[in-house]
């Protein structure tokens with residue numbers, strides 16, 4: 001498989017020693033619910049992992065949880081709670097969202113808090129080798145001591161200064177020097193260290209977990225493109241200064257998410273959490289996890305991805321179209337199709353090859369989804385022309401097998417709605433029908449209007465009343 005490496009700015013063959021791919025994907029800082037931008041690397045790299053597993057690799061997939069960080073401390077202070085309690089709460093919420101998104105559990109989800117001793121060792125080593133220095137209980141990495149600084153992001157010095165939002169600090173040798181260890185302020189989490197009580201910086205947390213859990217050189221280091229600078233640049237600098245070896249063979253960075261063409265921001269009012277978007281067993285959420293996954297994989301992982309209710313609705317329809325064919329085809333028993341079906345079977349073989357080619361070319365998931373939809377389209381045509389059911393059954397099997405590499409089309413059957421919510425809506429619709437029969441129109445209208453406010457549309461027709469979820473509106477913010 002060839003993948004675009006941020007470090008070399010080239011497509012490169014993924015070269016793995018042995019059969020195990022060691023992969024580190026930066027996880028969230030748990031100070032809030034995760035938002036729809038956070039979901040992109042979770043889904044994209046989960047799909048890459050599944051694809052590699054389908055190819056026969058064992059993937060050692062490590063995704064950390066950042067539970068010691070400035071943002072956590074600030075939010076905890078605002079809420080009058082401790083950083084530990086806040087981080088624990090949002091770590092749990094994050095894991096729940098991962099499950100709702102149907103993301104495979106990482107092989108290991110280390111939390112920064114569990115590796116502070118190892119972080120202190122990394123920092124001691126960097127100081128001993130002359131790459132870091134101590135000032136008043138803080139420890140800084142000296143970027144001047146590492147000539148390769150900037151090679152991952154390709155940023156020149158002025159761009160680095162802009163990207164790092166450098167604060168003026170007279171104690172630092174260079175404004176770009178970044179903190180490896182921060183001396184404790186009152187009310188902050190702290191651990192004893194050779195430099196006094198304090199806590200590790202984010203870049204040191206991640207790189208220490210990489211080195212401790214996966215070794216000096218990982219096969220893939222991945223995250224959102226907003227992490228290239230300074231986070232990954234600073235991880236690389238520490239690791240390579242320390243070991244003299246490349247931290248990662250390939251660096252992957254997914255493109256950013258926009259909402260209806262604009263950057264997503266709380267201040268712009270277009271901010272959305274994963275919670276409230278993805279349907280969950282409790283009946284909340286709008287779209288099925290599979291439609292959400294389909295949406296994220298429908299655009300190449302390096303390109304910007306634009307989020308809109310229309311795009312999600314299209315994904316929902318695309319997924320339903322596939323499952324409809326599966327449910328029709330899988331009613332037939334598997335048997336050897338007659339020779340007359342050979343052209344269709346040879347088409348299927350060809351498409352399996354094309355699917356692999358698409359994924360091997362920089363993990364082109366939109367291309368791979370196009371192949372699946374092509375099989376489905378041909379399947380419908382084949383069926384309409386009275387094609388042999390056993391051949392159609394093989395088309396369904398191809399879709400199932402190919403879909404597995406992306407984490408799609410593995411359910412026995414597909415329902416875009418969740419059971420209980422559906423039943424309750426059915427009940428309300430029925431009651432409203434009774435009220436209308438008894439000419440209690442004000443009450444019946446109130447039910448219709450209130451459901452309308454919730455995005456449920458009722459339609460009265462000759463067969464009775466039907467309901468549907470209006471999907472064209474804004475994505476609601478579940479926290480109001």
Ligand SMILES: [Zn+2]
Nearest residue numbers: 026027206231
């Ligand atoms: Zn990281």
